[in-house]
Amino acid sequence: xxxxxxxxxxxxxxxxxxxxxxxxxxxxxxxxxxxxxxxxxxxxxxxxxxxxxxxxxxxxxxxxxxxxxxxxxxxxxxxxxxxxxxxxxxxxxxxxxxxxxxxxxxxxxxxxxxxxxxxxxxx
Amino acid sequence: xxxxxxxxxxxxxxxxxxxxxxxxxxxxxxxxxxxxxxxxxxxxxxxxxxxxxxxxxxxxxxxxxxxxxxxxxxxxxxxxxxxxxxxxxxxxxxxxxxxxxxxxxxxxxxxxxxxxxxxxxxxxxxxxxxxxxxxxxxxxxxxxxxxxxxxxxxxxxxxxxxxxxxxxxxxxxxxxxxxxxxxxxxxxxxxxxxxxxxxxxxxxxxxxxxxxxxxxxxx
Ligand SMILES: [Zn+2]
Numbered sequence: 001x002x003x004x005x006x007x008x009x010x011x012x013x014x015x016x017x018x019x020x021x022x023x024x025x026x027x028x029x030x031x032x033x034x035x036x037x038x039x040x041x042x043x044x045x046x047x048x049x050x051x052x053x054x055x056x057x058x059x060x061x062x063x064x065x066x067x068x069x070x071x072x073x074x075x076x077x078x079x080x081x082x083x084x085x086x087x088x089x090x091x092x093x094x095x096x097x098x099x100x101x102x103x104x105x106x107x108x109x110x111x112x113x114x115x116x117x118x119x120x121x122x123x
Numbered sequence: 124x125x126x127x128x129x130x131x132x133x134x135x136x137x138x139x140x141x142x143x144x145x146x147x148x149x150x151x152x153x154x155x156x157x158x159x160x161x162x163x164x165x166x167x168x169x170x171x172x173x174x175x176x177x178x179x180x181x182x183x184x185x186x187x188x189x190x191x192x193x194x195x196x197x198x199x200x201x202x203x204x205x206x207x208x209x210x211x212x213x214x215x216x217x218x219x220x221x222x223x224x225x226x227x228x229x230x231x232x233x234x235x236x237x238x239x240x241x242x243x244x245x246x247x248x249x250x251x252x253x254x255x256x257x258x259x260x261x262x263x264x265x266x267x268x269x270x271x272x273x274x275x276x277x278x279x280x281x282x283x284x285x286x287x288x289x290x291x292x293x294x295x296x297x298x299x300x301x302x303x304x305x306x307x308x309x310x311x312x313x314x315x316x317x318x319x320x321x322x323x324x325x326x327x328x329x330x331x332x333x334x335x336x337x338x339x340x341x342x
Contacts, residue, residue: 001178024179026167028167030169031209031244031245031246031247032244032245035244035275035276046167046209084175086178088178088180092180094178094179094180096171096178098171098175101170101173101311102170102171102173102174102175102311103169103170103171104169104170104171104179107179109179109180115180116180
C-alpha cells in the first residue's frame with residue numbers, strides 16, 4: 001500500500017458507483033488491548049462481503065488521513081482514519097489506516113467480486 | 124517410549140513459536156515427531172509488518188509462508204485446519220470437536236499441547252482449546268492422549284496455581300528465536316524487545332520458561 005492519492009481513490013470510488021459491489025469494512029484495536037493494558041477496552045467490528053450498490057461516494061481529507069462515505073439507497077457506509085491505498089491486481093480498491101507500529105486500525109475495501117471467505121479459497 | 128507423537132493445536136501461525144517452540148525443540152531433540160494443527164491462517168491479524176508490507180487481502184499469503192519457515196526451523200509438520208481467523212468461537216463446538224477428534228486419532232497423538240480455555244486471552248485460543256478438551260472427552264478413556272494446556276492471562280497462576288510442567292528452554296533459545304523471527308509480518312515489536320532489552324528482562328525470562336497445566340478428566 002502507499003499513501004493515499006486522493007484523486008486516484010475518488011476516481012475508483014466513482015467507478016464502483018451504481019454497481020453491485022462487495023465491501024469489507026473493519027476496525028480493530030486488537031484482541032490483546034486489555035491484556036497489555038488493564039484500562040483499555042477491546043473493540044472491533046468487521047463485515048466481510050456486504051453486497052451494496054451505492055449512489056455516490058466521496059473521500060475527504062482531514063489533513064493526514066481521510067474519511068470515506070458511500071451513500072446507499074437506504075443508508076451509508078463510512079470509514080474514518082484511512083491513510084494508505086492500493087488498487088490491487090484484481091482491480092479492488094483497498095484502503096487502510098495503520099498506527100505507528102504498522103498495525104491496522106481501520107480498513108475499507110471495495111470489489112466487484114466477493115472477497116475470499118473460506119480457507120479453501122486461499123489455495 | 125516409542126510411538127510418541129505430539130500434536131500442537133493452536134489457531135494462529137505464530138502461536139506455536141511464541142508459546143511452545145522451546146518445548147517442541149526439546150521433543151524434536153529426543154526424536155519425537157511433532158505435528159502442528161494450525162486452526163486458521165491468521166487472515167485477520169492486525170500486524171501488517173513494520174514497515175507495512177501486507178494488506179488485509181494479502182496477509183494470509185505471507186503468514187502461510189512464515190509458518191512454513193518456522194516449521195522448517197523447528198523440524199515439524201504442519202496441517203492447516205482451514206478455519207477463518209477470529210471466527211472459531213462462532214463455529215458449532217460439536218462439529219469442531221468431531222473434526223479434531225478425527226485428526227487426533229488419525230495421528231495417534233500421545234500428547235496434545237493446546238491453549239487453556241478461559242485463560243488464553245484471544246477468543247480463538249479459548250475456543251480451540253475448549254474444542255480440544257471436548258474432542259478428547261469424546262475418545263474412549265483408555266485411548267486418550269495427555270493434554271497439556273498453555274495459559275496466557277496475566278493472573279492465571281493466582282487462579283490455577285503452579286503449572287504441572289515447567290520447562291527452562293534456555294538450551295533451545297536460539298531455535299525459539301529463529302522460529303519467532305520467521306513470523307516476520309507479526310513479530311517486529313517482539314524482536315525489538317529481544318534485541319533492545321537486557322537478556323534478563325521480565326518478558327525475555329517469560330519466553331525462556333514454557334509451562335503447561337495437565338488436563339484431568341473425571342470420566
Ligand atoms: Zn494466537
